[in-house]
Amino acid sequence: MHRSLTRITFMLAALALALVGAACGGGSTSTSAPSAAPTTAPAAAPTAPSGAATSPAPSASGGAASGGACDVNAKISGPYQGEANSLTGAGATFPQPLYTRWFADYNKLTNVKVNYQGVGSGAGITQFTENTVNFGASDAPMTDAQLKAATDKNGPVLHIPTAFGAVVVTYNISNLSQPLNLSADTVGGMMLGAITKWNDPKIAAENPGVTLPDADVVTVHRSDGSGTTNAFTSWLAAANPDWKSKVGAGTTVNWPTGLGAQGNAGVAGEVKNNPNSIGYVEQIYAEQNKMPMANIKNAAGKFVKPSLESVGAAMTNSIANVPNDLRFSIINAPGDASYPISTPTWLLIYQNQKDPAIATALTRMLWWAETDGEKVNPELGYTPLPDALKAKVLPMICSITVNGKPAFPGK
Amino acid sequence: MATIAAEGLLAKSNNRGNLRRRYFVDRLLGALVTLAAALGVALLAIIIAYIVIKGLPAWNLEFFIGHTEPVGVAQGGVGQAIVGSLLMLAVACVLGIPLGIGAALYLSEYGRGAFAEVTQFAIETIAGVPSIVAGAFIWAFLVKTILGSYAGLAGGVALGIIMIPIVARTAQEVLRLVPDSLREASLALGIPYWKTVIYIVLPTARAGLVTAVVLAAARAGGESAPLLLTSLGNDFYNFDLLKPMSALPLIIYKYALSPYEEWHQQAWGAALVLIVVIGIVSLVTRWSVNRSARRLRG
Amino acid sequence: MATMEETTSTASSLLRRRGINPGDRVFRGVMIALSGLVILILVLLTYQLLHDSLPVWQAEGLSFIWSSTWDPPKDVYGALPFVYGTLVTSLIALILAAPVAIGAAVFLVEYAPPQFAGPIAFMVELLAAIPSVIFGLWGLYVMAPVMRSVVEPFLKNSAGKLPVVGGLFLGPSLGRDYLTAGTILAIMILPTVMAVSREIVRSVPDTQREGMLSLGATRWEVIQNAVLPYARTGIIGAIILGLGRALGETMAVTMTIGNSSRQISPSLFTPGYTLASGIANQFNEAGTGLYFGAIVGLALTLLVIAFLTNLVARILVKRTASGPVGATV
Secondary structure (H helix, E strand, C coil), X not given: CHHHHHHHHHHHHHHHHHHHHHHHHHHHHHHHHHHHHHHHCCCCECCECCCCCCCCCCCHHHCCCCCCCCCCCCCCCCCCCCCCCEEEEEECCCCHHHHHHHHHHHHHHHCCEEEEEECCHHHHHHHHHCCCCCEEEECCCCCHHHHHHHHHHHCCEEEXXXXXXXXXXXXXXXXXXXXXXXXXXXXXXXXXXXXXXXXXXXXXXXXXXXXXXCCECEXXXXXXXXHHHHHHHHHHHHHCHHHHHHXXXXXXXXXXXXXEECHHHHHHHHHHHCCCEEEEEEHHHHHXXXXXXXXXXXXXXXXXXXXXXXXXXHHHHHHHHCCCCCCCCCCCCCCCCCCCCEEEEEEEEECEECCHHHHHHHHHHHHHXXXXXXXXXXXXXXXXXXXXXXXXXXXXXXXXXXXXXXXXCCC | CHHHHHHHHHHHHHHCCCHHHHHHHHXXXXXXXXXXXXXXXXXXXXXXXXXXXXXXXXXXHHHHHCCCCXXXXXXXXXXXXXXXXXXXXXXXXXXXXXXHHHHHHHHHHHCCHHHHHHHHHHHHHHHHCCHHHHHHHHHXXXXXXXXXXXXXXXXXXXXXXXXXXXXXXXXXXXXXXXXHHHHHHHXXXXXXXXXXXXXHHHHHHHHHHHHHHHHHHHHHHCCCHHHHHHCECCCCCCCCCCCCECCHHHHHHHHHCCCCHHHHHHHHHHHHHHHHHHHHHHHHHXXXXXXXXXHHHC | CCCHHHHHCCHHHHHHCCCCCHHHHHHHHHHHHHHHHHHHHHHHHHHHHHHHHHHHHHHHHHHHCCCCCCEXXXXXXXXXXXXXXXXXXXXXXXXXXXXXXXXXXXXXXXXXXXXXXXXXXHHHHHHHHCCHHHHHHHHHHHXXXXXXXXXXXXXXXXXXXXXXXHHHHCCCCCCCCHHHHHHHHHHHHXXXXXHHXXXXXXXXXXXXXXXXXXXXXXXXXXXXXXXXXXXXXXXXXXXXXXXXXXXHCCHHHHHHCECCCCCCCCCCXXXXXXXXXXXXXXXXHHCCHHHHXXXXXXXXXXXXXXXXXXXXXXXXXXXXXXXXXXXXC
């Protein structure tokens, strides 16, 4: 017993030492960071990270390493010597089904375990800023204030779009034979509490020939910070002046009425459970639950069904205005075929990485995701990036550095 | 006191009561309290039945050895959560057992004075700390600063904090049952106190102390709130304590709130795993507590 | 090793003289160090919560606790919706659980044949061993649908029509609200309240019962007039111990309460937050700055409430266990 007590004391001491060691390790890597940051960072103001410029390899100037030049034909074909064998990411629930699939496939290819946990876009941005994860994920771009906070702590941030998806308006009304047509006026009216009955003349006007019940509207919204909420409220704010002045847009807004539910799945569940309710979810959640999806009136005045094609149209029709930092929105895009509540989803990466093994694994994973990985996007209901956008994203991946050198090994 | 109360009652029943009414009330309330006990047992039966019925179909080999896979591609399993739970519990034990038993020993063998009172107070207070608050503390203390990452180690430490007061309080009870005559006999033979504790007191209380640890571990193994903030979860097998780790309660939460029927079923399956383990632990500890209590008292 | 002095002293004074042997000193030092670590953890925890919540106390002062707007986008934080949700769900739990738990305790001590009392108590106490997240899973998929489609419409159509009380049962029945969370909590605290009450009722001396019985009282009259008054303080302590458990319960509540900090409404059919579920939902998102301070402020508030509750409960239980304080005549 005495000996085991000694052992226990020893283990405790070992644990304490391990903690101290970890602390020192963390400290030393973070002290080495600033030395690397200034060399590449000054041009990278929060709104315009370097490498996002139009020419393919602008930031590879210091690239004596083999991967210096950004070869767009580079292919990830297997494991790579010296890369970290695991990565951690957290954030949006919107692309979680996609990422789970991607990273399972990627694990089979390279043995690298990319652990992604859907904790919500808000939490993704926060934990990314706190640097408790290797990458963040969000379907709302970081705001200028968030970007500044993260840049001040860990250097410039890259927004890497991975896919596009639709936020659908779903509802629970019995005896409807066809999808409802809804606009920002009617959806916003219900969400504001101005339209309280399903047989309101405004809704009826958009749905000629449909008999709607004389029932109270129950609205459901997200209770957590969410990129889905950001897309939905951005659309309402863009297309409904009343909404813009009273509520506005953001990952969390002060809802005038309705029920709060946690996560996309929570909203889907509440709508499914409550007769005469209406809510908004990422498309796959409505499909999984076999829930109806409204046709939404777009900027051109057409009612459009959410689909790969209509999201693709929204993307194609707004690609011209994408800024170099790739923080953009395709909400309420022009064009007859555009679905108005479409949104990209991003991975958030620090441009100046500190740990070579992590940086190698991270850039290789990103490269794979943007080249081979995204081939499964349509299968899961997500629209892949168009070539024009990819031409901006790949050089951005090449612009990631580790201690001043390019991080991507080029294969 | 009883007599006075009874006289009052007698006076009451003499004035307006009749025997039949009194018997009726007696039977009615007797039935009601029986019902109350039955309700408690029924609730347990209903909950367990649901978990078994819904969880059993999820059990197969892949469920136990696989890890989270994308829905529609492969079934996957909760193996990484089982491993994560065990690893984090091991860390929790490294923290919880020495501190819990150490504090209990101090209190039972030396426990007088201000320091003992503060220790006792600390144990009682930590016992009342909601587990989510312990998680918040560990996020700020370890995840954000010292470790710089969500990690199984952080989850284990949070669980360890939850274990400390449970181990300490149960161990205190057990050590109190060790008769003083044993200590006295040992001391009378000229054996120093520390040897008396190690060779006499601890072995005598061994079964009870093991029970204390097992009960605490079972309790900590079912915790998910602190892990949400500390170990985050992992879709893959991970044996590295400095990386995020899954755990059974965490995966139940994640799967329960997912949109997939397949994952809902695995959540029930994982719940059944936890229930079976906890059920066995409860039965075994109850048996051993009864036995060792009888031995110590007899 | 042993000095003459030690061998000749009485055993009890021996017990007081430990620490003379150098090994004893080391051993004692280790025990003190381990106890000290336990104290250190509590100190660190309290310090960390105080330190991290400082921004919110600076920004809002103590009014943080009773101001009712929680609006992260505008950086306005008031804890009242969370405090309210915590109190309401815990109260529902107590109202539902206490009569059943006390009844079951009375049954086990006064009615049940001894060979059954043990196993029955064990089974009810097993409820306490079920992890919170499993109660959440069960509550979410089994109980919430029943609440939504059966219990809540029934309450709305019966009690909902009464004046005053009816205000508690207004609005659409959702099944994810204060009432559902409170009911799940009731099941979770039932074993705690029952186990402690059972000990308390058992500690009532038999002379109390015998005195009544000899005067011809029925069994229930004995319980009502001799047992329960004697055990009253202790049972209140047991209930408050249950309250302590309900206040801090996280996962089961998070999964059933609906998570909304919108506004405080008297209806029990309103989705809300408790302090614990608010932390679980928003902690990872809060990061730094005032929002994080506010979340940690919630944690600190919860810690203080739980601490005070447990303190009161312990005092009450100890008082009863240490002697007759109950019915003073």
